Amino acid sequence: MLRAMLGLTKTVYEDSAEVVIVGTGAGGATAARVLAAAGVDVLMLEEGPRLQTAKRPRAAVGALSGSLRAAGSQTTTGMAPIPLLQGLCVGGSTAMNSGIIWRMPEDVRQTWIAEHGLASLVDAEALERIYAVIEEELEVAETSDEVLGGNATLMRMASEALGLPGKAMSRNARRCEGKGECLQGCPGERRQSMDVSYVPRSIRDGARLETGCRVERVDIEGGRAVGVSGLKVDPVSREVLGRFRVRAQHVVVAAGVVHTPLVLQRSGLRGMVGHRFQAHPGAAIVGRFPEPVRMSYGATQGYEVPMRDRGFKLESLSLPPEMLAARLPGAGAEWQERIANLDHYAQWCAQVRMEAKGRITAGPLGPLAFYEPTERDLAKVQDALTLICDMMFEAGAVEVYPGIDGVPEVLRSRAEVATLREKAWQTGQVHLVASHLFGTAVAGADPSTSVVDDQLRAHGVSGLYVMDASVFPTNMGVNPQHSIMAVVWRAAEALAARIDQRAAA
Amino acid sequence: MQLTPWEKRWLTAIFEGFAPPASAADADARRLQPRPGEVDWAGAFVQLNEGGSPIAQAGLRAAIHLIGTSPAWMGAGAASMEGLAVEARAALLERLAQHPLRLVRELTWLMKVQASMALFGTPSVRARSGYDRDRAEKTPVRLRTKRELPREEVV
Numbered sequence: 080m081l082r083a084m085l086g087l088t089k090t091v092y093e094d095s096a097e098v099v100i101v102g103t104g105a106g107g108a109t110a111a112r113v114l115a116a117a118g119v120d121v122l123m124l125e126e127g128p129r130l131q132t133a134k135r136p137r138a139a140v141g142a143l144s145g146s147l148r149a150a151g152s153q154t155t156t157g158m159a160p161i162p163l164l165q166g167l168c169v170g171g172s173t174a175m176n177s178g179i180i181w182r183m184p185e186d187v188r189q190t191w192i193a194e195h196g197l198a199s200l201v202d203a204e205a206l207e208r209i210y211a212v213i214e215e216e217l218e219v220a221e222t223s224d225e226v227l228g229g230n231a232t233l234m235r236m237a238s239e240a241l242g243l244p245g246k247a248m249s250r251n252a253r254r255c256e257g258k259g260e261c262l263q264g265c266p267g268e269r270r271q272s273m274d275v276s277y278v279p280r281s282i283r284d285g286a287r288l289e290t291g292c293r294v295e296r297v298d299i300e301g302g303r304a305v306g307v308s309g310l311k312v313d314p315v316s317r318e319v320l321g322r323f324r325v326r327a328q329h330v331v332v333a334a335g336v337v338h339t340p341l342v343l344q345r346s347g348l349r350g351m352v353g354h355r356f357q358a359h360p361g362a363a364i365v366g367r368f369p370e371p372v373r374m375s376y377g378a379t380q381g382y383e384v385p386m387r388d389r390g391f392k393l394e395s396l397s398l399p400p401e402m403l404a405a406r407l408p409g410a411g412a413e414w415q416e417r418i419a420n421l422d423h424y425a426q427w428c429a430q431v432r433m434e435a436k437g438r439i440t441a442g443p444l445g446p447l448a449f450y451e452p453t454e455r456d457l458a459k460v461q462d463a464l465t466l467i468c469d470m471m472f473e474a475g476a477v478e479v480y481p482g483i484d485g486v487p488e489v490l491r492s493r494a495e496v497a498t499l500r501e502k503a504w505q506t507g508q509v510h511l512v513a514s515h516l517f518g519t520a521v522a523g524a525d526p527s528t529s530v531v532d533d534q535l536r537a538h539g540v541s542g543l544y545v546m547d548a549s550v551f552p553t554n555m556g557v558n559p560q561h562s563i564m565a566v567v568w569r570a571a572e573a574l575a576a577r578i579d580q581r582a583a584a
Numbered sequence: 585m586q587l588t589p590w591e592k593r594w595l596t597a598i599f600e601g602f603a604p605p606a607s608a609a610d611a612d613a614r615r616l617q618p619r620p621g622e623v624d625w626a627g628a629f630v631q632l633n634e635g636g637s638p639i640a641q642a643g644l645r646a647a648i649h650l651i652g653t654s655p656a657w658m659g660a661g662a663a664s665m666e667g668l669a670v671e672a673r674a675a676l677l678e679r680l681a682q683h684p685l686r687l688v689r690e691l692t693w694l695m696k697v698q699a700s701m702a703l704f705g706t707p708s709v710r711a712r713s714g715y716d717r718d719r720a721e722k723t724p725v726r727l728r729t730k731r732e733l734p735r736e737e738v739v
């Protein structure tokens with residue numbers, strides 16, 4: 080106790096850099112990649128640990144508690160909390176994501192230009208060039224048949240049988256071995272998450288990385304950002320060791336959608352900070368098949384059915400056995416009977432592009448995320464999940480477990496799926512989870528409706544930038560990491576050019 | 585997250601309700617039945633949740649108390665889960681999963697997720713599950729792509 084109190088006053092780490100970057104996820108690591116390559120003196124600060132792939136636990140128990148924010152228990156507020164999954168380690172959420180790669184859809188790009196004044200940020204030619212570089216550097220390729228695995232192959236069969244627009248996913252894992260352990264950290268480092276790609280690359284280009292730095296605020300003097308300060312923590316045990324302070328000419332905040340607005344709020348920024356929080360919440364359906372499916376082999380996620388016109392995207396999603404078993408009905412002998420046949424299950428999920436907009440603010444025990452799906456959003460969830468049930472039977476499932484409160488635990492025919500459509504689903508009936516988060520420090524031309532401009536510079540504070548998914552003024556309906564990296568790349572290039580011009584002057 | 589000795593006992597009783605241990609006599613009768621004492625239910629629970637948010641930890645503690653005392657308020661003939669035979673615990677958990685109050689259903693489900701994590705987090709149980717077998721054995725023939733099949737099997 081005394082140690083913790085002393086820790087709050089004692090400064091244990093001081094440093095300086097031309098650019099300090101807060102967070103090493105898709106946004107922060109990409110900013111470091113571009114700036115370090117341009118010869119800028121970069122310091123990356125990361126709250127979590129740098130996990131060694133070989134030492135990361137293979138069981139979900141250790142893997143999740145060691146790499147996810149609040150061990151995966153960070154949720155929205157309200158009676159039907161939605162877990163908001165975010166990484167807390169070097170690489171951020173990319174260190175446990177499935178590596179799915181999508182370029183920003185054209186309709187989203189047009190909306191950003193027309194409604195948010197972001198023509199320069201999402202300039203088509205510039206993005207095209209940047210996507211190509213990222214795709215080359217991060218080994219993006221379509222999932223090959225060899226590593227599709229049973230789970231995704233069944234989904235392909237269902238999609239083809241029903242004439243749906245399915246396809247093998249593009250992922251940043253060209254050399255994937257199909258170990259199905261993306262969540263625990265790719266055992267062979269084949270998936271090019273930030274912890275094995277842009278973070279080490281930036282370090283090779285001269286950037287520095289300091290872990291265990293929980294940034295509390297941006298230090299602002301006379302309307303200009305001059306550095307950051309916060310608590311130095313043990314990155315693994317999270318014990319507070321003392322305070323730290325870093326001086327810098329430019330501060331890039333990339334702490335992710337939930338924590339970026341908190342850092343900005345603590346730094347005195349107001350207005351739209353924390354607003355326009357958006358997501359693609361999702362849920363999954365499990366089916367039992369007569370023959371072995373063997374979910375344990377194949378890309379964690381390998382096949383997808385994009386249904387943009389209906390507002391959702393379906394994906395195959397393989398799980399570690401402990402998470403799969405929890406989805407199976409029953410207790411005691413009945414449950415044990417089901418889990419003794421774990422090889423026979425497939426699981427497919429839906430990511431829903433919701434219209435709901437929420438808000439993130441600081442609460443006494445951590446962030447408060449106010450977010451409620453609308454009736455229309457729930458209708459999309461219902462549409463998506465019932466389609467998955469149909470697909471499962473089409474692929475030959477003998478039992479389907481919807482996992483929806485208030486509907487039968489087990490469906491045994493396609494005719495029974497029709498009953499799921501009879502009544503509109505209510506909040507809380509579905510166990511939603513969100514891992515694609517957006518907004519809270521949105522970009523835009525108008526300072527009264529946005530936090531940063533089209534070069535991701537904070538309105539009203541010079542030397543301060545936000546470079547992560549919080550700058551997204553809308554969600555997208557596709558997996559976000561590629562768009563985050565591309566948009567950040569573009570803004571980081573602009574920053575590098577300004578630094579270069581200043582040095583030349 | 586610290587548990588009191590009686591919270592640990594309730595937790596163990598609940599988790600064994602989901603996954604009853606095999607008696608010494610029929611230890612291998614079902615592959616995934618844990619042997620008595622094989623799974624450290626309380627230890628795994630603490631490990632999984634020590635980094636959890638204060639709200640999540642409070643919710644989990646509430647679940648242990650609510651489900652632990654459910655035999656009393658569900659009229660199952662005992663004061664706590666510990667007082668029930670293991671089969672009766674499983675039957676009660678099934679009833680709780682269908683309870684009219686959503687809070688009860690949700691907390692029961694939460695306990696099941698935790699039980700599953702603890703069960704498969706035990707290396708000997710996970711090994712028996714056969715989930716992590718070699719690549720060659722993993723893709724069943726019907727789902728294998730033509731390229732992967734030996735020539736004579738390709739139709």
Ligand SMILES: Cc1cc2nc3c(=O)[nH]c(=O)nc-3n(C[C@H](O)[C@H](O)[C@H](O)COP(=O)(O)OP(=O)(O)OC[C@H]3O[C@@H](n4cnc5c(N)ncnc54)[C@H](O)[C@@H]3O)c2cc1C
Pocket residue numbers: 101102103104105106107124125126127164165166167168169170171172173175176177178179180181292293294295333334335336338339342514515516546547548549558559560561563
């Ligand atoms: C399980 C999962 C699967 C996913 N799958 C995919 C996928 O297949 N494809 C895809 O496109 N997207 C996927 N996503 C989403 C994608 O990973 C994220 O959208 C993306 O990583 C967000 O980038 P970011 O930079 O905004 O935040 P993050 O990547 O979350 O990085 C934020 C970083 O900031 C650090 N940080 C936070 N607060 C502080 C602080 N105060 N001080 C210092 N550091 C701090 C965090 O520890 C973290 O490292 C997935 C996400 C999850 C969780």
